[in-house]
Amino acid sequence: xxxxxxxxxxxxxxxxxxxxxxxxxxxxxxxxxxxxxxxxxxxxxxxxxxxxxxxxxxxxxxxxxxxxxxxxxxxxxxxxxxxxxxxxxxxxxxxxxxxxxxxxxxxxxxxxxxxxxxxxxxxxxxxxxxxxxxxxxxxxxxxxxxxxxxxxxxxxxxxxxxxxxxxxxxxxxxxxxxxxxxxxxxxxxxxxxxxxxxxxxxxxxxxxxxxxxxxxxxxxxxxxxxxxxxxxxxxxxxxxxxxxxxxxxxxxxxxxxxxxxxxxxxxxxxxxxxxxxxxxxxxxxxxxxxxxxxxxxxxxxxxxxxxxxxxxxxxxxxxxxxxxxxxxxxxxxxxxxxxxxxxxxxxxxxxxxxxxxxxxxxxxxxxxxxxxxxxxxxxxxxxxxxxxxxxxxxxxxxxxxxxxxxxxxxxxxxxxxxxxxxxxxxxxxxxxxxxxxxxxxxxxxxxxxxxxxxxxxxxxxxxxxxxxxxxxxxxxxxxxxxxxxxxxxxxxxxxxx
Amino acid sequence: xxxxxxxxxxxxxxxxxxxxxxxxxxxxxxxxxxxxxxxxxxxxxxxxxxxxxxxxxxxxxxxxxxxxxxxxxxxxxxxxxxxxxxxxxxxxxxxxxxxxxxxxxxxxxxxxxxxxxxxxxxxxxxxxxxxxxxxxxxxxxxxxxxxxxxxxxxxxxxxxxxxxxxxxxxxxxxxxxxxxxxxxxxxxxxxxxxxxxxxxxxxxxxxxxxxxxxxxxxxxxxxxxxxxxxxxxxxxxxxxxxxxxxxxxxxxxxxxxxxxxxxxxxxxxxxxxxxxxxxxxxxxxxxxxxxxxxxxxxxxxxxxxxxxxxxxxxxxxxxxxxxxxxxxxxxxxxxxxxxxxxxxxxxxxxxxxxxxxxxxxxxxxxxxxxxxxxxxxxxxxxxxxxxxxxxxxxxxxxxxxxxxxxxxxxxxxxxxxxxxxxxxxxxxxxxxxxxxxxxxxxxxxxxxxxxxxxxxxxxxxxxxxxxxxxxxxxxxxxxxxxxxxxxxxxxxxxxxx
Numbered sequence: 001x002x003x004x005x006x007x008x009x010x011x012x013x014x015x016x017x018x019x020x021x022x023x024x025x026x027x028x029x030x031x032x033x034x035x036x037x038x039x040x041x042x043x044x045x046x047x048x049x050x051x052x053x054x055x056x057x058x059x060x061x062x063x064x065x066x067x068x069x070x071x072x073x074x075x076x077x078x079x080x081x082x083x084x085x086x087x088x089x090x091x092x093x094x095x096x097x098x099x100x101x102x103x104x105x106x107x108x109x110x111x112x113x114x115x116x117x118x119x120x121x122x123x124x125x126x127x128x129x130x131x132x133x134x135x136x137x138x139x140x141x142x143x144x145x146x147x148x149x150x151x152x153x154x155x156x157x158x159x160x161x162x163x164x165x166x167x168x169x170x171x172x173x174x175x176x177x178x179x180x181x182x183x184x185x186x187x188x189x190x191x192x193x194x195x196x197x198x199x200x201x202x203x204x205x206x207x208x209x210x211x212x213x214x215x216x217x218x219x220x221x222x223x224x225x226x227x228x229x230x231x232x233x234x235x236x237x238x239x240x241x242x243x244x245x246x247x248x249x250x251x252x253x254x255x256x257x258x259x260x261x262x263x264x265x266x267x268x269x270x271x272x273x274x275x276x277x278x279x280x281x282x283x284x285x286x287x288x289x290x291x292x293x294x295x296x297x298x299x300x301x302x303x304x305x306x307x308x309x310x311x312x313x314x315x316x317x318x319x320x321x322x323x324x325x326x327x328x329x330x331x332x333x334x335x336x337x338x339x340x341x342x343x344x345x346x347x348x349x350x351x352x353x354x355x356x357x358x359x360x361x362x363x364x365x366x367x368x369x370x371x372x373x374x375x376x377x378x379x380x381x382x383x384x385x386x387x388x389x390x391x392x393x394x395x396x397x398x399x400x401x402x403x404x405x406x407x408x409x410x411x412x413x414x415x416x417x418x419x420x421x422x423x424x425x426x427x428x429x430x431x432x433x434x435x436x437x438x439x440x441x442x443x444x445x446x447x448x449x450x451x452x453x454x455x456x457x458x459x460x461x462x463x464x465x466x467x468x469x470x471x472x473x474x475x476x477x478x479x480x481x482x483x484x485x486x487x488x489x490x491x492x493x494x495x496x497x
Numbered sequence: 498x499x500x501x502x503x504x505x506x507x508x509x510x511x512x513x514x515x516x517x518x519x520x521x522x523x524x525x526x527x528x529x530x531x532x533x534x535x536x537x538x539x540x541x542x543x544x545x546x547x548x549x550x551x552x553x554x555x556x557x558x559x560x561x562x563x564x565x566x567x568x569x570x571x572x573x574x575x576x577x578x579x580x581x582x583x584x585x586x587x588x589x590x591x592x593x594x595x596x597x598x599x600x601x602x603x604x605x606x607x608x609x610x611x612x613x614x615x616x617x618x619x620x621x622x623x624x625x626x627x628x629x630x631x632x633x634x635x636x637x638x639x640x641x642x643x644x645x646x647x648x649x650x651x652x653x654x655x656x657x658x659x660x661x662x663x664x665x666x667x668x669x670x671x672x673x674x675x676x677x678x679x680x681x682x683x684x685x686x687x688x689x690x691x692x693x694x695x696x697x698x699x700x701x702x703x704x705x706x707x708x709x710x711x712x713x714x715x716x717x718x719x720x721x722x723x724x725x726x727x728x729x730x731x732x733x734x735x736x737x738x739x740x741x742x743x744x745x746x747x748x749x750x751x752x753x754x755x756x757x758x759x760x761x762x763x764x765x766x767x768x769x770x771x772x773x774x775x776x777x778x779x780x781x782x783x784x785x786x787x788x789x790x791x792x793x794x795x796x797x798x799x800x801x802x803x804x805x806x807x808x809x810x811x812x813x814x815x816x817x818x819x820x821x822x823x824x825x826x827x828x829x830x831x832x833x834x835x836x837x838x839x840x841x842x843x844x845x846x847x848x849x850x851x852x853x854x855x856x857x858x859x860x861x862x863x864x865x866x867x868x869x870x871x872x873x874x875x876x877x878x879x880x881x882x883x884x885x886x887x888x889x890x891x892x893x894x895x896x897x898x899x900x901x902x903x904x905x906x907x908x909x910x911x912x913x914x915x916x917x918x919x920x921x922x923x924x925x926x927x928x929x930x931x932x933x934x935x936x937x938x939x940x941x942x943x944x945x946x947x948x949x950x951x952x953x954x955x956x957x958x959x960x961x962x963x964x965x966x967x968x969x970x971x972x973x974x975x976x977x978x979x980x981x982x983x984x985x986x987x988x989x990x991x992x993x994x
Contacts, residue, residue, distance in 0.1 A: 038838070041838070041839075081851065084795075084851035084852040084853075085795075085849055085850075085851055085852075085897065086849065086893045086894055086896070086897035086899065087893070087897065088846075088893055089846060089849055092842075092843060092846035092847070093846070093847060095839060095840070095843060097835065097838035097839055098838040098839070099838065122621065124619065124621030124622050124624065124625060125621050125624075127621065127622075127624035127625040127628055128621060128624040130628065131624055131627065131628050132889075132893075135886075135889050139840065139842075139882075139886050139889075140840060142879070142882060143840035143841065145840070298581075298582075338594065341535070341538075341594035341595040341596065342538075342592060342594055342595070343592070343636065343637060343640035343642070344640065345589075345636075346589060346592060349585075349586060349589035349590070350589070350590060352582055352583065352586055353582075354578065354581035354582055355581045355582075356581075382639070385636075385639060389632075389636050392629075392632050392636075396583045396584070396585055396629075397583055399583070400582065400583035400584065402583065
């Protein structure tokens with residue numbers, strides 16, 4: 001979930017200065033239109049890691065826009081007046097009216113996270129808090145409020161580096177607060193709890209936006225653009241009272257660096273190494289599947305990837321390790337008539353393996369947010385709500401002991417072209433390449449964006465995505481097998497504790 | 498919540514026979530149209546009290562409609578296959594396809610209720626179960642499924658009477674199952690848990706319908722009509738893909754008996770008794786408000802009622818008992834400009850009393866489901882979702898120690914006319930009667946229906962409605978004061994345990 005925010009994003013000063021000017025004007029204009037129209041209030045929730053630029057961004061938003069139409073509320077210690085009333089009262093009294101923007105610095109999510117980190121909020125109590133938060137947000141959205149939820153992120157390394165740099169700098173060490181030091185100790189717990197809460201509270205009507213916080217230029221432009229696009233979309237829809245206020249793209253690409261670009265596509269495995277490692281990992285898988293601890297788990301592997309990325313070959317190498325009675329491969333193509341008569345997750349639920357068993361999905365429920373999104377096979381509101389539905393689905397699997405591994409096999413455009421040509425010239429493989437593959441290829445940028453959103457929104461601790469560099473098929477196959485084995489071992493280990 | 502279902506509803510055989518014929522044909526027609534259109538699946542959840550006609554109704558629905566297009570699923574013990582998979586798998590595999598009806602006899606709610614009654618589901622765990630159920634239902638609705646949730650009800654008295662009658666009847670005692678006897682012992686717990694779960698899971702997209710189960714004719718017609726109207730509304734909306742599949746009226750009135758009719762409007766309090774009891778209850782209130790246990794509570798009293806029912810007079814008698822620093826009266830009229838710029842609950846949240854204090858709302862948030870509904874000041878989807886939002890709101894108050902009493906002051910049409918005339922002829926009171934009052938009077942049946950739905954949907958253990966027979970003002974005033982006092986005392990008592 002935080003993967004995209006942990007790769008380096010940097011915007012240089014010249015670019016920033018140029019873009020800032022345009023953004024400011026547009027934001028100001030949107031802000032006045034918002035006031036003019038007076039149909040929507042805006043709430044901006046600020047959460048995330050200390051030092052990731054939360055305060056600076058709020059300051060900046062007030063500089064960029066008309067601060068008279070913005071109210072910033074902080075919710076630290078409850079006042080006497082607040083303590084004497086129901087917990088939500090403090091939020092209600094600070095709600096911005098229609099036409100205005102309210103920035104909630106420290107909010108219901110901060111309280112959940114503090115509670116989880118310090119252990120005074122039990123897991124089951126968290127359910128109640130989440131139910132309450134979603135109820136409140138859904139009601140506010142139904143009443144016309146636009147909710148932007150920002151998580152400012154730093155990787156652990158970035159966070160530690162910041163502390164190191166600042167602490168010895170007499171001019172800047174005052175910037176470090178006790179909170180910074182406290183958080184450096186609880187970082188892992190905090191991020192873990194954050195991921196859990198974000199996964200369960202990112203809904204189509206009020207999605208989370210995760211912002212890489214290390215570079216000030218990058219994060220400022222990112223927040224500004226998300227806000228701008230969200231406001232503009234709402235203003236457009238408002239006249240017709242469209243059902244969904246949030247039609248903003250899920251992730252604004254402030255720079256051109258996505259998770260997929262951060263892969264080293266040059267990795268390569270020599271033939272001899274491949275043979276040795278493949279046999280080794282296959283043996284390991286065979287053993288793990290026969291382990292008696294497997295009786296308490298099931299295994300699900302999802303294969304997605306570019307056309308001609310080698311999914312089929314990778315799946316065959318996995319299957320080769322196993323007794324056919326242990327696994328089942330489910331190839332996912334266009335739904336059958338029976339499947340079309342059901343909710344889209346139905347055709348995957350029916351193939352969920354029993355404990356002790358293994359199902360390989362050759363393409364999967366992610367079709368909803370990939371091909372169906374890109375090709376327009378479903379409406380935007382349908383794929384927008386799918387991220388939350390899929391996370392719920394996978395949480396249910398995980399809670400029942402299913403070990404879930406998800407692979408995106410990535411190749412670059414050049415490699416794909418090469419493979420397409422090879423297939424066309426090979427009489428045995430010719431059937432594998434169709435007109436549709438060539439058409440899909442033209443939509444490369446759209447798929448790239450969809451894959452980015454998918455990974456950002458559905459890669460979770462319970463069910464992480466593994467991006468596989470697949471220009472070299474041998475490397476890819478070994479990585480796939482090793483990832484499955486590592487996941488099984490980790491699950492066995494965890495169950496022991 | 499169960500109040501309406503606990504008054505006697507009886508449909509005689511002749512009426513039933515006549516109506517049944519019409520209903521059957523219409524249901525069958527709707528069923529075929531559903532199959533033809535093939536855009537919606539229907540799920541009917543069957544829950545409630547043993548002996549309230551659950552099985553009989555399911556049997557009847559299969560007789561009335563084409564049983565080939567209905568699949569009945571029971572979910573008792575999990576099978577081996579089910580135990581080996583995530584808990585929801587058993588429901589997914591039984592989902593009806595589009596165009597069909599699935600009846601789920603024993604379902605996710607039965608499991609929650611059993612768990613609560615037998616104590617193996619903790620209160621916090623219930624939150625997780627409810628979150629899961631609502632997530633599933635919302636997703637299904639988004640995918641085009643119509644969900645009807647029926648709770649078949651018997652009052653405790655009705656339930657015990659049934660057991661008594663059947664047990665000594667050699668011809669019918671076989672009808673009693675071990676479940677019946679078990680439930681007779683856990684009735685209170687079961688109904689309490691039921692109310693809690695129903696309150697929290699009745700949503701606009703999948704509301705609960707509570708059906709009085711004692712009379713077979715009544716309950717059969719009621720279920721049949723709700724189903725019919727729901728199906729017809731969905732079929733109508735389906736072409737235009739309207740956002741809300743459930744546009745069926747909340748409560749089908751199978752007979753003309755509503756809760757309001759069950760009031761004995763002839764009750765009367767003699768002047769001497771009134772004076773004595775009034776002083777007594779006022780003294781009691783003054784004392785309770787000064788009780789040190791009041792420091793942990795706040796008090797909110799909501800006054801709604803027919804025009805000229807005497808709300809003002811009753812409120813004055815309450816206030817007369819108190820020090821003005823202890824209470825505050827909030828008269829609710831049309832919202833101010835500031836209030837219109839906020840979610841509709843905002844203007845009530847701002848007046849929520851601090852602990853130790855008392856707020857009287859002269860009209861309240863129930864305007865949303867009364868005047869706004871009847872006059873069309875808000876869209877149907879807005880007041881339909883309000884029941885759930887109001888229940889959430891009141892639950893938050895209650896959890897924070899607020900004691901909530903809600904009064905509906907009821908007079909009959911004749912009495913209202915009389916009072917209107919008196920007001921017109923009285924120079925001092927003349928300002929109290931306007932054109933609008935006369936117009937409202939013409940909408941008496943619409944208000945009557947809205948009041949019925951309001952009480953059915955929002956009278957809960959946490960925040961019960963008290964219907965006050967107000968033809969006699971003196972009786973009404975004493976009943977109001979006594980109800981407040983009893984509620985405070987009960988809260989103090991409860992807090993002690």
